Amino acid sequence: MARSSSGIVAGLTAAAIAAVGFLGYQASATAPAHPPQAAAQEPAPAASPAAAGKQDPAKPVPVPEGSGTGVRVVYSVGQKRVWLVGDAAQQQQLKSFVVMPSTVHPKPGTYLVGSRSGSVTGSDGVPIEHVVRFATQEGVAVGFSARVDGSTPEPDPNKKTGGIRMSRADGDAMWAFATISSKVVVVP
Numbered sequence: 001m002a003r004s005s006s007g008i009v010a011g012l013t014a015a016a017i018a019a020v021g022f023l024g025y026q027a028s029a030t031a032p033a034h035p036p037q038a039a040a041q042e043p044a045p046a047a048s049p050a051a052a053g054k055q056d057p058a059k060p061v062p063v064p065e066g067s068g069t070g071v072r073v074v075y076s077v078g079q080k081r082v083w084l085v086g087d088a089a090q091q092q093q094l095k096s097f098v099v100m101p102s103t104v105h106p107k108p109g110t111y112l113v114g115s116r117s118g119s120v121t122g123s124d125g126v127p128i129e130h131v132v133r134f135a136t137q138e139g140v141a142v143g144f145s146a147r148v149d150g151s152t153p154e155p156d157p158n159k160k161t162g163g164i165r166m167s168r169a170d171g172d173a174m175w176a177f178a179t180i181s182s183k184v185v186v187v188p
Contacts, residue, residue, distance in 0.1 A: 061096050064187045068110065072183040073134075073144075073174070075164065077105050082144070082166070084177045095173055099144070100152040100165040106135040106142045111184045116175070119148070123161045129168070130175035134184040137162065144178070146171025 063083045067074040074083040084095040117131040123140065126147055133143030142162035152165045166174065178184070 060094060063094070063096075067185045067187050068183070070183070072185050073178050074185050074187065075099075075106075075144075076187050077101060077108075078188050082164075082170075082174070084173060095177075097166060097170040097173075099170075100154060102140075102142065102161045102163050102165075103155050103157055104137050104140045104142060104160050104162050106137050106186045108186050108188055111135050111186065113178050113180055113182045113184060115143075116178075116180065122147075122163045124155060124159060124163065128163065128165075130171040131163075132174055132178045134178075135162075135186075144171070144174050 061079075061081065061083075063074055063085060064076050064079070067083075067085075070085075071087050072085050074085060075081075080099055080101055082097055082099050086094065111134040113132055113134050115133045117133075119127065119129040120131055122128040122131075122145060127149075128145040128147055131143055131145040133141050135142040138160060140160050140162040142164070144164045144166060146166050146168045148168075150168050152167065155161050155163075155165075
């Protein structure tokens with residue numbers, strides 16, 4: 001009896017290792033060949049002409065206060081902006097770029113990246129790539145992604161969508177930066 005049980009365990013272990021290997025290969029097949037760079041940093045959109053004079057386009061847009069510390073993705077719903085914050089000890093550059101929010105917004109708080117997909121069809125029916133999901137709100141998965149056609153139009157306000165869209169170059173940078181269990185901090 002012990003001999004047959006160990007054979008079953010060995011068979012299940014081999015099958016699990018093969019499945020993990022296949023999934024790893026599948027994930028690597030959809031990853032970019034070279035670590036991508038984020039698009040050039042843009043100043044935060046101004047709320048009014050008076051506010052436009054306050055932001056120097058030559059200076060990086062500062063990470064919002066209260067967004068935590070350490071390596072993390074910071075998403076400001078109000079500023080429609082994302083920051084990829086690296087490890088200060090390794091002197092990693094801070095990347096920031098504008099995004100187009102979805103119609104369903106995650107509540108402020110700290111989340112972890114729970115799943116990723118190389119390319120799928122978005123909840124709006126559009127082909128997207130480099131999907132990094134981190135929350136569920138109102139029954140809708142919320143995450144970062146880029147449309148394959150490169151556009152970032154405003155979402156249809158009549159549809160519940162969770163895709164926070166960005167340029168393809170910024171989507172590449174997000175994909176390289178935000179792996180499974182990476183911290184995502186959402187601020188108002």
